[in-house]
Amino acid sequence: MATLDFDVIVVGGGVAGAACAALLAQQQRRVALVDARRPSFRPAEGRFDPRVVAISPGSRRVLAAAGGWQLLSAERLASYRRMAVHAAALSVHFNAADHGLLELGWIVEIPAMEDALWQSLDGLERVTIFAPAAWERVDLGAETVRLSLTDGQTLRSALLVAADGARSRLRRLAGVATDEWHYNQRALIAPVRTEQANTGLAWQRFTEHGPLALLPLPDGRSSIVWSQPSDRALALQTASEGDFLADINNHQDAPLGAIIGVGQRHALPLVRRRARRLFRDRLVLLGDAARTVHPLAGQGLNLGLMDAATLVEVLEAWKSGSPAQELERYQRWRQSNGTLIGGGIHAINELVRAPGGLGRHALGAGFGIATRLWPLREAFVQRACGIDSDSPRLARSGCAA
Ligand SMILES: Cc1cc2nc3c(=O)[nH]c(=O)nc-3n(C[C@H](O)[C@H](O)[C@H](O)COP(=O)(O)OP(=O)(O)OC[C@H]3O[C@@H](n4cnc5c(N)ncnc54)[C@H](O)[C@@H]3O)c2cc1C
Structure with missing residues (x-):
């Protein structure tokens, strides 16, 4: 059967992969999106999917740039303007207005976001969707990638984005090791x-x-x-x-x-997972395929959306030839950010598990300090909201250029 050519193949159309595919298409690239399933979302009044996540203002901008946020039904979104975190007898409180924000975030169902992004992708001429589709072989060459589907079609591209989730098969086949904490x-x-x-x-x-x-x-x-x-x-x-x-x-x-x-x-x-590198040859990891973090700070998908926006930003400089330089930049950027956030979350979880409640008292004391030090609070909010100086441009400004 035929070999079909694309600029980029994205495997995995979860929220991170689907957003990445849409943003790459806006960069005028021909994109193939391959997923084992087509997301299905049947909203029922008064019932919410158990997979709801907190989405930061920065991530909302990325979803909007990818064309998904606008298609979400307002009745199924819950915004939050106040946040309170307690440990032992101490607590820290945040108000969106104190930080010049209208909201600190939104609680959204994952299937609703997938459905909205796929609707947006369906309307993009440069995106070809292969779903439900299974693939049996990947060849990572020095200059091209080939993905063989089980129906006999072969997809060929200069870059392969692995957004195939926490247990990424592509990550394993590319020989990228992970560190894991159960x-x-x-x-x-x-x-x-x-x-x-x-x-x-x-x-x-x-x-x-x-x-x-x-x-x-x-x-x-x-x-x-x-x-x-x-x-x-x-x-x-x-x-x-x-x-x-x-x-x-x-x-x-x-x-x-x-x-x-x-x-x-x-x-x-x-499980916390961390891929030791974020690219190999012409394969690049994003979303849960790159890392998973403890949910205590509600950051997993937010990190995945920042991956998508960062990858698209660094690839602006890539016209043809090897993207190694751009992928190096992506890896440096996202690994340092992921290590800081993922490592910080991990450290808090370990601290509060210390026997005798000592860790919770220590964390509470930290809240006491944070309450008094305004610049620290401001820096924390900016980072948690995905709008600090380390965030990709789309998350900070929402503009493509
Ligand atoms: C309890 C809990 C609470 C959480 N709360 C938050 C929160 O508040 N905020 C937040 O930001 N994050 C949160 N997270 C994390 C968040 O749910 C994940 O980070 C996010 O859903 C991962 O999205 P993804 O697109 O990277 O991967 P996935 O959603 O796993 O998507 C992977 C896609 O790849 C496809 N796929 C897999 N294998 C193949 C294959 N071989 N071939 C083709 N396609 C394939 C799948 O069908 C799927 O569509 C939470 C997680 C948990 C467990």
Whole structure:
């Protein structure tokens, strides 16, 4: 069968890969997007997908530049303007307005973002979608990449973007080693109803078992993410509603009153992964294929979207020939940022697991200092929002050039 030529092949049309494909097409590149599945999203009123994530203002700009944000339904978005984090007896509070922002972030369903980005991709002439599609072989040559699909078609390009998720097959086949930390923790996630409606508060407490977050949903409920030892998370997943509510209310003092109802619970295993390099020859890693981080700071997908925007920015300089110089720049930029954020999150998680609650007291003391030092708070907000000087241009300004 025929060999089809592209400038770039993107494997993996999750949020990070789909955004990258759209942004590359805007750079006038011919893009093939290959995914094992076509995302499907069937929104039902009053029901939210359990995979909701916090999206930063910087990431929102990247999603908008990729044409996805505009297609999200406003009724399914919950913005938050206030954030409170508690450890031991101390806490730190953030207000969007204090930092010149309208919002600190939005809680969005992952399938909704995928659906919106794929709708946007469907309208782009330069993007050819192969989905659902399976591939059986990849040849990473010095000047070209070939991806053989199981239906007999071969795709050929000068660059291959691996956005195929945490267990990236492409990363493995390219021989890129990873460092992994298995936390023996699971994140218990579920929608909950509190006595007072949640109208825009992102709240977190570092409990004796691990961080518990309540994030706003558009209908006034909250989505919880409670990371804790795996056996405890699994027991709470299947506990009766009454036992679950008694347990969680012993550990939360959010200003929303007691938790009075819970929806379907899931318990997801937590692993930190870090690829030792972000490119090899003409293959480049982004999103969860490049790294996964503990969810306590809600940064995983935000990092993936920054990868996409950074890659597109460094590739502006690449017209033909080897992209090695540009990929080196991408790797330096994203590895230092990923190590700082991923390493910082990892360090906090290890600290608060210290026996006797000492780590939580130490973290609380850190909050006390952060509360008094305005420049530190400002720097923290800018970084967490993806709009600091280390963020790609699209995230800072939203402009393509
Ligand atoms: C409990 C929890 C809470 C989280 N909260 C947040 C949060 O608040 N904020 C945040 O930013 N992040 C959060 N994250 C992280 C976030 O969910 C992930 O970082 C993000 O979803 C990864 O997106 P991705 O596009 O990189 O990968 P994926 O979503 O995994 O997409 C990979 C794509 O590749 C395709 N694929 C895989 N293998 C192949 C193959 N062989 N061939 C073809 N296609 C393939 C898949 O079908 C899929 O479409 C959280 C994670 C967890 C576990």
